[in-house]
Amino acid sequence: xxxLDGKKISNDIKNEIAEEVQKMKADGEKVPHLAAVIVGNDGxxxxxxxxxxxxxxxxxxxxxxxxxxYTTSEVELLDTIQELNENDDIDGFIVQLPLPPQINTEKILxxxxxxxxxxxxxxxxxxxxxxDMSTFIPATPFGILELLNRYKVETKGKHTVVIGxxxxxxxxxxxxxxxxxxxxxxTVTLTHSHTKNIQxxxxxxxxxxxxxxxPEFLKADMVKEGVVIIDVGITRVPDxxxxxxxxxxxxxxxxNVSKKASYITPVPGGVGPMTIAMxxxxxxLAREKHNRR
Amino acid sequence: xxxLDGKKISNDIKNEIAEEVQKMKADGEKVPHLAAVIVGNDGxxxxxxxxxxxxxxxxxxxxxxxxxxYTTSEVELLDTIQELNENDDIDGFIVQLPLPPQINTEKILxxxxxxxxxxxxxxxxxxxxxxDMSTFIPATPFGILELLNRYKVETKGKHTVVIGxxxxxxxxxxxxxxxxxxxxxxTVTLTHSHTKNIQxxxxxxxxxxxxxxxPEFLKADMVKEGVVIIDVGITRVPDxxxxxxxxxxxxxxxxNVSKKASYITPVPGGVGPMTIAMxxxxxxLAREKHNRR
Numbered sequence: 001x002x003x004l005d006g007k008k009i010s011n012d013i014k015n016e017i018a019e020e021v022q023k024m025k026a027d028g029e030k031v032p033h034l035a036a037v038i039v040g041n042d043g044x045x046x047x048x049x050x051x052x053x054x055x056x057x058x059x060x061x062x063x064x065x066x067x068x069x070y071t072t073s074e075v076e077l078l079d080t081i082q083e084l085n086e087n088d089d090i091d092g093f094i095v096q097l098p099l100p101p102q103i104n105t106e107k108i109l110x111x112x113x114x115x116x117x118x119x120x121x122x123x124x125x126x127x128x129x130x131x132d133m134s135t136f137i138p139a140t141p142f143g144i145l146e147l148l149n150r151y152k153v154e155t156k157g158k159h160t161v162v163i164g165x166x167x168x169x170x171x172x173x174x175x176x177x178x179x180x181x182x183x184x185x186x187t188v189t190l191t192h193s194h195t196k197n198i199q200x201x202x203x204x205x206x207x208x209x210x211x212x213x214x215p216e217f218l219k220a221d222m223v224k225e226g227v228v229i230i231d232v233g234i235t236r237v238p239d240x241x242x243x244x245x246x247x248x249x250x251x252x253x254x255x256n257v258s259k260k261a262s263y264i265t266p267v268p269g270g271v272g273p274m275t276i277a278m279x280x281x282x283x284x285l286a287r288e289k290h291n292r293r
Numbered sequence: 294x295x296x297l298d299g300k301k302i303s304n305d306i307k308n309e310i311a312e313e314v315q316k317m318k319a320d321g322e323k324v325p326h327l328a329a330v331i332v333g334n335d336g337x338x339x340x341x342x343x344x345x346x347x348x349x350x351x352x353x354x355x356x357x358x359x360x361x362x363y364t365t366s367e368v369e370l371l372d373t374i375q376e377l378n379e380n381d382d383i384d385g386f387i388v389q390l391p392l393p394p395q396i397n398t399e400k401i402l403x404x405x406x407x408x409x410x411x412x413x414x415x416x417x418x419x420x421x422x423x424x425d426m427s428t429f430i431p432a433t434p435f436g437i438l439e440l441l442n443r444y445k446v447e448t449k450g451k452h453t454v455v456i457g458x459x460x461x462x463x464x465x466x467x468x469x470x471x472x473x474x475x476x477x478x479x480t481v482t483l484t485h486s487h488t489k490n491i492q493x494x495x496x497x498x499x500x501x502x503x504x505x506x507x508p509e510f511l512k513a514d515m516v517k518e519g520v521v522i523i524d525v526g527i528t529r530v531p532d533x534x535x536x537x538x539x540x541x542x543x544x545x546x547x548x549n550v551s552k553k554a555s556y557i558t559p560v561p562g563g564v565g566p567m568t569i570a571m572x573x574x575x576x577x578l579a580r581e582k583h584n585r586r
Contacts, residue, residue, distance in 0.1 A: 127420025189482040194450045
């Protein structure tokens with residue numbers, strides 16, 4: 001059994017990007033610039049955004065954090081997006097979700113210039129992805145592809161089962177694993193809340209990608225010997241014995257499933273760390289795209 | 294066993310649209326206007342385009358056929374598209390594929406105003422579809438949804454197996470059948486040329502949608518009792534005994550599979566006739582969208 005070590009791979013990727021940034025600087029080129037917009041000061045959202053900004057600084061990107069109050073109107077946010085779209089110094093930007101109820105998220109996502117949409121959430125980029133065109137792939141799915149790629153996990157002709165049909169993980173992964181090329185060329189089954197007898201389907205899977213958010217949902221008797229497990233679930237489980245008062249767990253009963261798996265991602269330290277690394281990668285790609293514009 | 298009668302349903306839909314057009318005329322409103330662009334005079338492409346134009350005329354739409362020579366350059370075609378985008382009288386238009394080799398198809402699809410893209414091939418519309426936003430659904434998948442809808446075929450919690458991952462049928466159907474709502478909420482498996490042991494997968498299917506183009510590929514021993522069959526394959530098989538010199542068949546061994554099926558589309562007369570009806574439906578929707586712009 002091999003651990004798919006997202007912590008190590010994400011550090012490798014960050015180091016590779018940092019080296020490219022050094023070269024850019026040495027050549028007198030402008031370095032990539034990522035902006036992040038956050039509306040309100042929700043705890044977890046602030047944590048995510050701050051870690052993105054810090055990651056930029058560490059690898060030598062420029063970064064800008066745009067903090068707007070929780071009562072920001074839709075029109076004000078659209079104005080901010082327009083400014084970021086037009087600001088030639090900024091290569092890519094993200095709008096941290098969720099947004100307050102007075103703002104229509106769909107309208108906001110559509111307003112972002114698709115060429116600066118490093119989250120890959122704009123319908124144009126999502127459609128390009130589904131139609132096999134070159135585009136930004138959303139960071140978490142992109143991170144999963146990169147893990148499979150770096151560990152050379154065979155996907156062609158394998159049966160991949162995706163659990164959960166969210167727009168940011170399940171739906172895009174179900175599309176990406178069935179595309180031509182590597183990683184891809186899998187037979188893909190997308191399961192969700194209406195799926196019946198899910199264990200009959202997971203037992204047939206060569207690769208399982210689960211993004212459900214139900215702690216230890218996937219048990220050893222639901223998988224076959226040699227399965228590849230990608231666990232995208234992250235749940236805080238209250239636990240008085242821990243200093244933080246909780247522990248972090250995924251969708252998989254790691255202790256028992258790992259005994260049957262050929263490859264498995266841990267939680268934490270698997271898919272999680274890959275997400276920020278791939279956001280930085282997308283920003284680097286945006287910089288290159290920008291140069292060609 | 295119930296035949297999913299695409300010929301009848303498509304006529305119903307055309308009659309419903311014709312009635313709406315009559316109402317529009319009576320109210321002094323502008324009727325929907327569809328334009329079709331064809332480059333070259335390839336036989337089958339001309340046949341398709343002409344039948345689309347004739348269908349428009351029959352239900353009272355305005356239609357325009359733009360015929361360009363086979364040697365048209367990419368720039369000339371882009372100019373034509375720009376004119377159609379800007380022509381306020383035209384609600385929707387299609388560019389008949391395939392295009393000659395000197396023209397980059399991807400560039401052309403991207404040039405069409407997504408609000409006039411009644412084929413639903415523009416990445417923005419494809420992405421909206423995949424992200425559950427309101428948009429144009431490509432005509433053939435839209436036709437399949439409408440058949441399931443009019444015959445009230447249950448799809449929720451069913452296992453739908455799609456055979457073939459083309460951009461115009463397999464890929465979008467695999468997305469649509471897994472979306473929330475009806476028809477949808479299926480567990481969906483997308484199979485293709487790299488799928489191993491396909492008969493093991495098709496035998497588990499409650500619904501099979503096949504778009505392979507291999508005559509009578511799906512045999513009775515590959516399906517279970519009560520299966521719903523949607524056959525999108527259309528192949529001309531040479532046959533000297535026929536006056537035309539060929540007969541038309543689908544991907545399904547209809548004679549034997551129909552004995553096990555609960556619902557089945559015939560070929561011809563199943564999915565085929567639905568495609569033009571749904572293109573007209575999309576043009577009507579484009580007209581309504583246009584009014585709101």
